[in-house]
Every structure is written in C-alpha cells, then in structure tokens.
Amino acid sequence: MKKTLSLFILLFVSVSLFAQGKAKYVFYFIGDGMGADQVNGTEMYLAEKEGMIGVKPLIFTQFPVMSVVNTYSRTNSVTDSSAAGTALATGEKTYNGAIGVGKDKEKLTSVAERAKKAGKKVGVITSVSVDHATPAAFYAHQPDRGMYYEIAHDLPLANFDFYGGSGFLKPDKNAEGENAPSIYPMFEKAGYKLYRGLDEYSQSSRDEKLILIQKEGSDKNALPYAIDRKAGDLALKEITQSAIEHLSYKNNKGFFLMVEGGKIDWACHDNDAATVFHEVIDMDEAIAEAFAFYKKHPKETLIVVTADHETGGIALGTGKYALNLQSLQYQKVSANQLSTLMSNLRKEKNNNVTWEDMKQLLGENMGFWKEVKLTWEQERKLRDEFEHSFVQKKQGFEESMYTKTEPMAARAKEVMNEVAMVSWASHSHSANFVPVFAIGVGAELFNARLNNIDIPHNISKAAGYKW
Structure with missing residues (x-):
C-alpha cells in the first residue's frame, strides 16, 4: 500500500x-x-x-x-x-x-x-x-x-x-x-x-x-x-x-x-x-x-x-455478463510451446499417443480437469480433435502470422478462451x-x-x- x-x-x-x-x-x-x-x-x-x-x-x-x-x-x-x-x-x-x-x-x-x-x-x-x-x-x-x-x-x-x-x-x-x-x-x-x-x-x-x-x-x-x-x-x-x-x-x-x-x-x-x-x-x-x-x-x-x-480484435466478454480471466493463470506455456510439446509427445510415443497421455499433457500445461473445469461440449471439442489428428492421424498444422500450430494445441487454446470468456475478431x-x-x-x-x-x-x- x-x-x-x-x-x-x-x-x-x-x-x-x-x-x-x-x-x-x-x-x-x-x-x-x-x-x-x-x-x-x-x-x-x-x-x-x-x-x-x-x-x-x-x-x-x-x-x-x-x-x-x-x-x-x-x-x-x-x-x-x-x-x-x-x-x-x-x-x-x-x-x-x-x-x-x-x-x-x-x-x-x-x-x-x-x-x-x-x-x-x-x-x-x-x-x-x-x-x-x-x-x-x-x-x-x-x-x-x-x-x-x-x-x-x-x-x-x-x-x-x-x-x-x-x-x-x-x-x-x-x-x-x-x-x-x-x-x-x-x-x-x-x-x-x-x-x-x-x-x-x-x-x-x-x-x-x-x-x-x-x-x-x-x-x-x-x-x-x-x-x-x-x-x-x-x-x-x-x-x-x-x-x-x-x-x-x-x-x-x-x-x-x-x-x-x-x-x-x-x-x-x-x-x-x-x-x-x-x-x-x-x-x-x-x-x-x-x-x-x-x-x-x-x-x-x-x-x-x-x-x-x-x-x-480482442473482446473481454462472450455474451454473459461475466469474465473468468483468473483461469488463465493455469496456462503454463504459450499455444506455440504447447504445440511443440504435443509434437514431442508424438515422437516419444512413436506416434501412438493415447487420450490419457493427452489429458495428462493438457492437465499439466493448461490446468484442464484440474484447476480448470470443462463443460461436456469443451471436452468433446478436444476429444474430437484428438481422434482426428492423433488416432486417424489426419494432421494438418494451423497457421497464423508467425507460427504453425498442432491442431490439438489450437483447440486447447480455443477452449481456454471459452473458459476465460475472451473472444477474438480475427x-x-x-x-x-x-x-x-x-x-x-x-x-x-x-x-x-x-x-x-x-x-x-x-x-x-x-x-x-x-x-
């Protein structure tokens, strides 16, 4: 003071x-x-x-x-x-x-x-x-x-x-x-x-x-x-x-x-x-x-x-009269670094990553299922992407201005934005x-x-x- x-x-x-x-x-x-x-x-x-x-x-x-x-x-x-x-x-x-x-x-x-x-x-x-x-x-x-x-x-x-x-x-x-x-x-x-x-x-x-x-x-x-x-x-x-x-x-x-x-x-x-x-x-x-x-x-x-x-075009709010920015403290790495960790996990597991492996990685680095509670819809979004890119192995990196990101990392970032109630225009x-x-x-x-x-x-x- x-x-x-x-x-x-x-x-x-x-x-x-x-x-x-x-x-x-x-x-x-x-x-x-x-x-x-x-x-x-x-x-x-x-x-x-x-x-x-x-x-x-x-x-x-x-x-x-x-x-x-x-x-x-x-x-x-x-x-x-x-x-x-x-x-x-x-x-x-x-x-x-x-x-x-x-x-x-x-x-x-x-x-x-x-x-x-x-x-x-x-x-x-x-x-x-x-x-x-x-x-x-x-x-x-x-x-x-x-x-x-x-x-x-x-x-x-x-x-x-x-x-x-x-x-x-x-x-x-x-x-x-x-x-x-x-x-x-x-x-x-x-x-x-x-x-x-x-x-x-x-x-x-x-x-x-x-x-x-x-x-x-x-x-x-x-x-x-x-x-x-x-x-x-x-x-x-x-x-x-x-x-x-x-x-x-x-x-x-x-x-x-x-x-x-x-x-x-x-x-x-x-x-x-x-x-x-x-x-x-x-x-x-x-x-x-x-x-x-x-x-x-x-x-x-x-x-x-x-x-x-x-x-x-960041917006602080997604429709409800509320924000949950405090949840962002449980994100320990950038989305770019999270993508690197996921790529490393593929190599470590010889491209046979399980859903439990992914849940552990997301829990440690994003706080999901631990400090950050997810809705059924949010978990479904993550699980669907896991099935697509890790099980079916239909991997295609997503690009922004300066980075190429594992699609699973991109979905995790989107879920964190939803939890925090932050939206983006572009x-x-x-x-x-x-x-x-x-x-x-x-x-x-x-x-x-x-x-x-x-x-x-x-x-x-x-x-x-x-x-």
Whole structure:
C-alpha cells in the first residue's frame, strides 16, 4: 500500500514538472499489437488472480497523461507494422510494407535520427529481431519490410550507439534470396561490437557502439515468450537495463531509447490470451527500468508508451455478463510451446499417443480437469480433435502470422478462451484505437486525441530536436 501511495504522489508531483525545460532523456515504448483492451485485459487478469473484481494497475497505466491514437496508414484503414512503425518513427504516413520511406519511396528522417543529429546517444531495442518492421523503421530506409539483409546494411549508417534484440533474420541472403556476404563483418568494420547474451555483454566497454543479441543457437526470430521463459533466456527487461547503462555512461548530453514489446502482436495473431497478458506484463517490467531512471531525473526525462496498432480484435466478454480471466493463470506455456510439446509427445510415443497421455499433457500445461473445469461440449471439442489428428492421424498444422500450430494445441487454446470468456475478431490487425501514456517533461503534449504521426513530432518538440 505504501509503495502504491508513493507512486501516486510521485505521479502527481510530476504534473508540475511538465513545462520545465527540455527532455534530455527520452524513452519511447511501443507495444506491437497492444490495443486498449490488451492493456485493460492484463490489468483485470492481474486483479482476478488476486481474487478481486476490477484492475490491478500496471506501472505505465498510472502515468498522469493518457489518450487514444488513430493508426491508419496512407493506403489502408488497417495498417501493417511497417507503415505504423514508420509513422511512429518519422511523423509521416506511408504505404503498408514501407520501412522509413514515404509514398514515393523517398527517405524519411526518424525521430531517432533527429536525436542523433542533436548530439544524443541513441538506442533501438526489441523483443524480436533487430531487423523487424518496428525497430527497422527508426534506422533503416527500404521500400519493403521483407528486405531484411538490406535493412541490416542500413543499421551502421544510422550510427546509433546501442541495438538489441533476438538477432537478424537473413544475415547472409539478400532480397532476391541469393547468398551474400555476412552482415557481421560489416558491423565490425563500421565499429560495432557484437555481444551474444548477457555474459558476453558484461565484458563490454561502455564507450563503444554495440549490438546485443541472444546466445549462439537461440531463436534469431524472437526472444522466448515471457510465459515460456527459462533461466538464462534473454529478456526485454534485461536488454532495457543494458541499454540504459550503456547510453547513460559518462553522458551529459542525454539519450533517446526506443523499446519495442514485439511479441504482444505475435500472441494476438495466435489469439492466445494468456500469452498476450504475460507479454504486456513483460513490457511493463521493461518500462519499470525506465521509470526507475525517471525517478532519479524527473526534471529531464520523458517516457512515452504507445502501440503501432491493435491485433486480433480482442473482446473481454462472450455474451454473459461475466469474465473468468483468473483461469488463465493455469496456462503454463504459450499455444506455440504447447504445440511443440504435443509434437514431442508424438515422437516419444512413436506416434501412438493415447487420450490419457493427452489429458495428462493438457492437465499439466493448461490446468484442464484440474484447476480448470470443462463443460461436456469443451471436452468433446478436444476429444474430437484428438481422434482426428492423433488416432486417424489426419494432421494438418494451423497457421497464423508467425507460427504453425498442432491442431490439438489450437483447440486447447480455443477452449481456454471459452473458459476465460475472451473472444477474438480475427487473427490479423484491426483499425481500433490504441492508447498512449506519458510522464515527464513535455508529457502534456500527449493529453489529447492523437494521430500516430503526431507522436514523434511531439517527442521532438519536448526534447528540442530540430524538425
């Protein structure tokens, strides 16, 4: 209670600091796919876990400024991540698929590049690959988001000080799919040191330009989902800590740091509610690192939290005047990891999996028949899919934007959504409003309904970057 009261007092006092000076330190958090109900659902889930009806606030939702943001692109009412990322980075609308370029493929200057020109240190970090759409929009200029090799070649040209994420998707294949020289020697030649994991990073020099990615052999596509994380896995919070340490070291001029919670979007594409809420919590833990920095520098720091678009059209309720979000706490793995466990079970049992084997796996990882009681119809749905894909062996993986899933895992996820009373409109993006939250110097600039292109302009105004 004392901790919460202290936070509210600090937030109240911060309102009086809005108009004082320029933001020397800027944190720009982007929750990919994070609409208002992804945030609201997370807070209601946390409350229900503690036996309460209502919300248990995240750190960033307690910031004194909050509003809503339109996300449409130049070419469509429903944006993709590259056009939305470009809008949030450059303050210009563009076509779906563009990375840091305008409608005629002309180069656009990002707020991060403006910060660098203003003499600030700059960092760009994410929970997915460094060359993915949102982070790329801050340093790269390419006509197509799928040009990962070419995007990586733009990284040293921006001359930023810190990059972090899971890795690089195509380090040695160009847009035509042809073999090409590896990007890593190119990074080294440009003066960057590459560190794989926190153990290597601990040996780094704070005055060098660097790139922090996962350990050798890890998934280059993304960090593990928070719900699946194991000891030793790299987390967004840890990359954020490292970036703050690096950018603030012997730095009197200030810094700009963009942080993307990239896998909120992935879990929404999968319609996996429990995993979504864990990803929002995970980003909040990264924001906590920025907030701790803010408390030490309240008159010099701005923190902005927003999203590029909403994904999935999540709805908290399925017809009854009720929710059962607390049931999601018994889901121990993502739907993607559950699919892997099922595939492993097939191999272990030489493709002769019994219904009792499957019930045990679902009980251990989803809480079914134990903490989570199922209706006859829900159990029938699971049993029918088991008969189809495990007994008759008519297996066909189901695909969403980023994953291929065992159909049995997909049915289990659907049942969990039914139990929790969460529904989804699609497996893709929507044109729904997204939220924006702000605290610190210049936060009053975000106290109105905004278009996504307004946000980098307002950050530049608060920080005094030349536009």
